[in-house]
Amino acid sequence: MAAKDRFMTNLIEIKHVRHAYQTKAGPLPVLDGLDLAVPEGGFVAVVGPSGCGKSTLTKLVAGLLKPDTGEVWLHGEQVKSPRSTVGMAFQNPVMLEWRTILQNVMLPLEIVPTRLGKAQQQERARYLLSLVGLEGFEDKRPSELSGGMRQRASLCRALVHQPEVLILDEPFGALDAFTREDLWQIMHQVKEKEPFTGVLITHDLRESIYLADQVVVLSGRPARTQYVLDIPDQGDGPRDIEMLYTKETADMLHDLRNQIEIAQGRAPAA
Ligand SMILES: Nc1ncnc2c1ncn2[C@@H]1O[C@H](COP(=O)(O)OP(=O)(O)OP(=O)(O)O)[C@@H](O)[C@H]1O
Numbered sequence: 001m002a003a004k005d006r007f008m009t010n011l012i013e014i015k016h017v018r019h020a021y022q023t024k025a026g027p028l029p030v031l032d033g034l035d036l037a038v039p040e041g042g043f044v045a046v047v048g049p050s051g052c053g054k055s056t057l058t059k060l061v062a063g064l065l066k067p068d069t070g071e072v073w074l075h076g077e078q079v080k081s082p083r084s085t086v087g088m089a090f091q092n093p094v095m096l097e098w099r100t101i102l103q104n105v106m107l108p109l110e111i112v113p114t115r116l117g118k119a120q121q122q123e124r125a126r127y128l129l130s131l132v133g134l135e136g137f138e139d140k141r142p143s144e145l146s147g148g149m150r151q152r153a154s155l156c157r158a159l160v161h162q163p164e165v166l167i168l169d170e171p172f173g174a175l176d177a178f179t180r181e182d183l184w185q186i187m188h189q190v191k192e193k194e195p196f197t198g199v200l201i202t203h204d205l206r207e208s209i210y211l212a213d214q215v216v217v218l219s220g221r222p223a224r225t226q227y228v229l230d231i232p233d234q235g236d237g238p239r240d241i242e243m244l245y246t247k248e249t250a251d252m253l254h255d256l257r258n259q260i261e262i263a264q265g266r267a268p269a270a
C-alpha cells in the first residue's frame with residue numbers, strides 16, 4: 001500500500017490564498033492563488049525563489065497572518081487566529097542562554113496548556129533529546145552546543161507539546177553539508193517515533209526529495225502553486241540516504257531545478 005493511501009484526511013488545506021503586505025510604497029502582493037494540501041501524517045516540502053512568499057505561507061498556517069482572500073484550514077477548522085497546535089523551527093534557533101537545554105526544550109509547555117504534570121513534562125523533553133542524540137546535554141547552556149546540536153534541540157522544542165503540525169522554515173540552511181545530512185536522517189528517525197504532519201520550507205532540492213512525500217514549487221512573487229512533484233513511496237521506516245544517489249533522484253532533481261528556473265523567470269514554461 002502506498003504511504004499516501006493510508007492518509008484519510010487533509011490536515012492542512014490552503015485554498016486559493018491571496019495575501020499582500022501593506023507597505024509605505026503601497027500593497028505588495030506576495031501570494032496570489034496559492035493552493036496546498038497536506039494529508040494527516042504527510043510531509044510536504046515547499047521550494048521557490050527567494051522572497052516569493054514561503055515564510056509568509058508558514059505564518060498563514062500558524063494563524064499569525066490572515067489571508068486577504070482564500071482560506072486556510074487546519075484539521076477541519078478554519079484558521080482565524082494564532083494556533084498553539086503548530087510547532088515551528090527556524091534557520092537560527094533562538095535559545096535562552098540563561099536556561100539549560102532541557103529548560104529551553106520545555107518552554108512551549110509553559111505557554112501551551114498541557115495535561116502533563118511537571119515530572120512527565122521533563123520526561124518527555126528528556127525522551128525527545130535522547131531521540132536526537134542529545135542525551136547527556138540536558139544541563140548544558142545553548143552556547144556550549146554546536147550549531148547542529150542547537151538545531152536538534154530546537155527540533156525537540158518544536159515537538160514537545162505534541163503539535164498537530166510541524167513547520168520547519170529552512171531549519172538546516174546554516175549547517176555544513178555533513179551535519180545537514182545527519183539532521184535529515186535524524187528527522188526520519190524522529191518522525192517514525194513521533195509522527196507529525198509537516199511542512200518544510202527549503203532551498204535545498206536534495207533535502208526536499210529526501211525528507212518529503214511531495215515537493216511543491218512556488219512561482220516567483222506573487223507566488224502561486226506552480227508545480228507539484230510526488231516522491232515515489234520509499235517503503236516504511238527511515239529512508240536510506242543512498243536514495244539520494246539513484247538515477248531516479250537525479251531525474252527528480254533535474255525536474256525541480258527546471259521548475260525553479262521557470263519560477264525565477266530564467267527559463268520559459270513548457
Ligand atoms: N511584514 C512584512 N511587511 C512587508 N513586507 C514583507 C513583510 N514580510 C515579508 N515581506 C516581503 O514579502 C515578500 C515575501 O517574503 P517571505 O519572507 O515570505 O519570502 P521567502 O520566500 O520566505 O523568502 P526567503 O526564501 O528569502 O526566505 C518579500 O518581498 C518580503 O520583503
Ligand SMILES: [Mg+2]
Pocket residue numbers: 054055056169
Ligand atoms: Mg523565508
